[in-house]
Amino acid sequence: MKKTPQTLTIAGSDSGGGAGIQADLKTFQELGVYGTSVITAVTAQNTTGVNAIYPMSVQAIQTQLEAVGDDFDISALKTGMLFNPEIIQETAKAIQQYGWKNLVVDPVMIAKGGANLLQPEAVEALKTHLLPLAFLVTPNIPEAEALTGISITDVFSRRRAAERVLSLGAQAVVIKGGHGTDPEYAEDYFLHLNGESAVFRAARIATNQTHGTGCTFAAAVTAQLAKGRELKEAILTAKEFIQAALSDPLNIGKGHGPTNHGAYQMRRHEKTEVNKIEVFQ
Ligand SMILES: Nc1ncnc2c1ncn2[C@@H]1O[C@H](COP(=O)(O)OP(=O)(O)O)[C@@H](O)[C@H]1O
Numbered sequence: 594m595k596k597t598p599q600t601l602t603i604a605g606s607d608s609g610g611g612a613g614i615q616a617d618l619k620t621f622q623e624l625g626v627y628g629t630s631v632i633t634a635v636t637a638q639n640t641t642g643v644n645a646i647y648p649m650s651v652q653a654i655q656t657q658l659e660a661v662g663d664d665f666d667i668s669a670l671k672t673g674m675l676f677n678p679e680i681i682q683e684t685a686k687a688i689q690q691y692g693w694k695n696l697v698v699d700p701v702m703i704a705k706g707g708a709n710l711l712q713p714e715a716v717e718a719l720k721t722h723l724l725p726l727a728f729l730v731t732p733n734i735p736e737a738e739a740l741t742g743i744s745i746t747d748v749f750s751r752r753r754a755a756e757r758v759l760s761l762g763a764q765a766v767v768i769k770g771g772h773g774t775d776p777e778y779a780e781d782y783f784l785h786l787n788g789e790s791a792v793f794r795a796a797r798i799a800t801n802q803t804h805g806t807g808c809t810f811a812a813a814v815t816a817q818l819a820k821g822r823e824l825k826e827a828i829l830t831a832k833e834f835i836q837a838a839l840s841d842p843l844n845i846g847k848g849h850g851p852t853n854h855g856a857y858q859m860r861r862h863e864k865t866e867v868n869k870i871e872v873f874q
């Protein structure tokens with residue numbers, strides 16, 4: 594009997610539907626895996642910003658983790674907004690208890706509009722409890738700087754920051770380049786504990802329809818890992834997925850609109866080219 598790969602996202606809810614749990618589940622669906630979820634916080638949020646954050650109690654998180662863990666056969670999972678040290682510890686405990694593998698940690702810290710999605714004092718808990726369990730960590734540039742204390746200004750400091758993330762116990766890291774200053778390219782830098790490295794480069798798309806890019810990228814990697822894809826191949830698909838999602842904007846809302854989660858499959862179906870992703874080893 595064919596079994597659909599099952600995934601889990603442990604993240605916050607975005608009422609605007611562009612980031613968080615909503616972005617993750619849409620991405621899982623598009624890439625053909627079954628998605629389950631543990632909601633860590635409810636945000637009142639739209640394309641113009643985050644109006645309020647309501648973190649869930651540790652008990653609410655624990656019982657959601659148990660409900661998923663006791664029933665589903667999770668092949669890969671991701672974490673997003675974890676908000677406080679207690680939620681991080683509870684999450685790490687469950688991941689170890691259930692022996693979940695293929696953990697993608699998206700160390701979500703600050704939303705585009707500036708709202709703190711992780712309490713500043715929780716960065717240490719993330720480093721101590723979660724990064725050592727990670728198969729892949731996917732910080733954006735400011736998150737990589739906060740995790741490592743290294744200011745990323747060029748390819749050398751980017752490499753040093755990636756090495757520092759691995760020294761915290763993660764098996765691999767991708768430093769995403771959405772916040773980079775290169776007007777032509779959005780480059781993501783990959784480094785594995787085994788010494789392998791790669792740059793995934795795409796044409797930078799001039800758009801403000803970028804809400805949820807990080808969540809969507811990490812969810813796409815998770816879906817591909819659940820299907821048994823090799824890590825670099827999973828990252829390449831995630832980069833193609835986000836490139837397509839940014840290329841066909843939905844133009845929804847008054848601010849930073851969401852990316853188009855349906856664009857990747859639509860383009861494959863219609864055999865439409867997306868900007869090529871270049872990979873430099
Ligand atoms: N304007 C853009 N054009 C092309 N790719 C982009 C653009 N902005 C972000 N990306 C890509 O989206 C993914 C998420 O990156 P980033 O925006 O840095 O994450 P976050 O949403 O966590 O800040 C990465 O693959 C990055 O290169």
Ligand SMILES: Cc1ncc(COP(=O)(O)OP(=O)(O)O)c(N)n1
Pocket residue numbers: 604605606607612613614636638673674701703704705706710803804805806807808809849
């Ligand atoms: C509930 C929730 N989780 C995560 C984020 C951050 O998402 P991200 O993909 O980093 O996108 P932006 O906030 O930068 O648009 C969020 N906003 N809400």
